[in-house]
Amino acid sequence: MELAEALRRRRMVRAYDPHRPVPDDALDAIVEAALRAPSAGFTQGVSLLVLDRPVERDQFWAATADGAAPDDRWLRGMRSAPVLVLVWTSQAAYLDRYAEPDKGSTDRDPAHWTAPYWYVDAGMASMAMLLRAVDQELAACFFGVPVDRVAAVRSAFGVPDDQLSVGVVSLGYPAAGGAPGSPRRRARRPREQLVHRGVWA
Numbered sequence: 001m002e003l004a005e006a007l008r009r010r011r012m013v014r015a016y017d018p019h020r021p022v023p024d025d026a027l028d029a030i031v032e033a034a035l036r037a038p039s040a041g042f043t044q045g046v047s048l049l050v051l052d053r054p055v056e057r058d059q060f061w062a063a064t065a066d067g068a069a070p071d072d073r074w075l076r077g078m079r080s081a082p083v084l085v086l087v088w089t090s091q092a093a094y095l096d097r098y099a100e101p102d103k104g105s106t107d108r109d110p111a112h113w114t115a116p117y118w119y120v121d122a123g124m125a126s127m128a129m130l131l132r133a134v135d136q137e138l139a140a141c142f143f144g145v146p147v148d149r150v151a152a153v154r155s156a157f158g159v160p161d162d163q164l165s166v167g168v169v170s171l172g173y174p175a176a177g178g179a180p181g182s183p184r185r186r187a188r189r190p191r192e193q194l195v196h197r198g199v200w201a
Contacts (some may be wrong), residue, residue, distance in 0.1 A: 006134040013139035015077030016172030022083045026136040027052065030171065031085070033132035034125040040117040041103060045093030046125045046166075049086040049157060056157075060084055063152035064145055078143065081170035085129065086145075086153070088163040089122040122166040129169045139174040142167050 027050070034048060051057050061079055068075050094117055095108040105112045126142050133140035145153055150165045 001135045003131070006131045010130055010134050011139070012141040013170075013174050014074060014141055015175040016080040016082065016139060016170070017175050018080045018082065018172075020082070020173040022052065022138060022171050022173075023136075026138060027083060027171070029136055030129050030132045030138075030169075033128040034085075034087075037121065037125040037128040039121050040094065041097045043094050043097040043117075043121070045090040045097070045118055046122045047088045047090070047163060048125075049088065049159065051084040051086065052082065057081075057084055059156045060086075060153065063156045064149045077175070078141070078170055080175060081141075081172045083171040085169040085171065086157075087122050087126055087166040087169065088159065089118040089166050090162055091116065091118045091164060092162050094118045118164065119166060126167065126169055133169075133171055138171055141170045143170070144168070 031048060031050065034046070037046075039046070051060055057079075061075075065072075065075055065079075091110065095105075095110065097103065098105045098112070099108050110116065130140050130142060144167045145165045153159065153165065154161070154163075
């Protein structure tokens with residue numbers, strides 16, 4: 001599929017067909033796309049935790065959604081996803097990498113960073129997965145783990161403390177009549193409000 005077509009077709013899909021598993025080769029292609037995303041200093045500090053078995057997904061939802069309203073439409077739709085890819089990043093890995101001789105910030109102070117590239121790279125990896133999912137004729141959505149549930153997710157899956165939770169990419173085939181996303185409720189902002197040429201106007 002052409003990149004322009006993948007960009008045009010990409011949507012955040014919030015309900016999946018639970019009876020259609022994600023093919024192994026498609027999942028491998030999506031994970032590989034994340035690993036090929038840009039990495040500042042080639043730090044490679046973004047890690048993925050793939051949950052593609054029912055028991056694993058149940059553990060995730062138990063850790064993140066315990067106590068949620070039983071009629072929560074968003075949660076009901078997202079729980080139907082046959083694959084969840086948890087995206088993690090390591091600030092320490094980037095501070096260590098940029099303290100090496102070819103980079104030069106030997107004090108490892110995060111204040112040197114105008115933007116935390118450990119999160120920037122994780123965002124790039126996530127976008128690469130979203131686009132590759134379209135290329136594989138799959139639906140996907142990126143969503144975050146509630147702050148007060150991250151510790152429970154770490155505990156459930158043995159995630160080290162130095163790993164920072166960035167979010168989750170859900171994957172699967174779309175359900176018929178899935179819940180509409182924000183673009184259906186909010187108008188797209190005009191290009192001239194977002195793109196500035198030569199001077200901010």
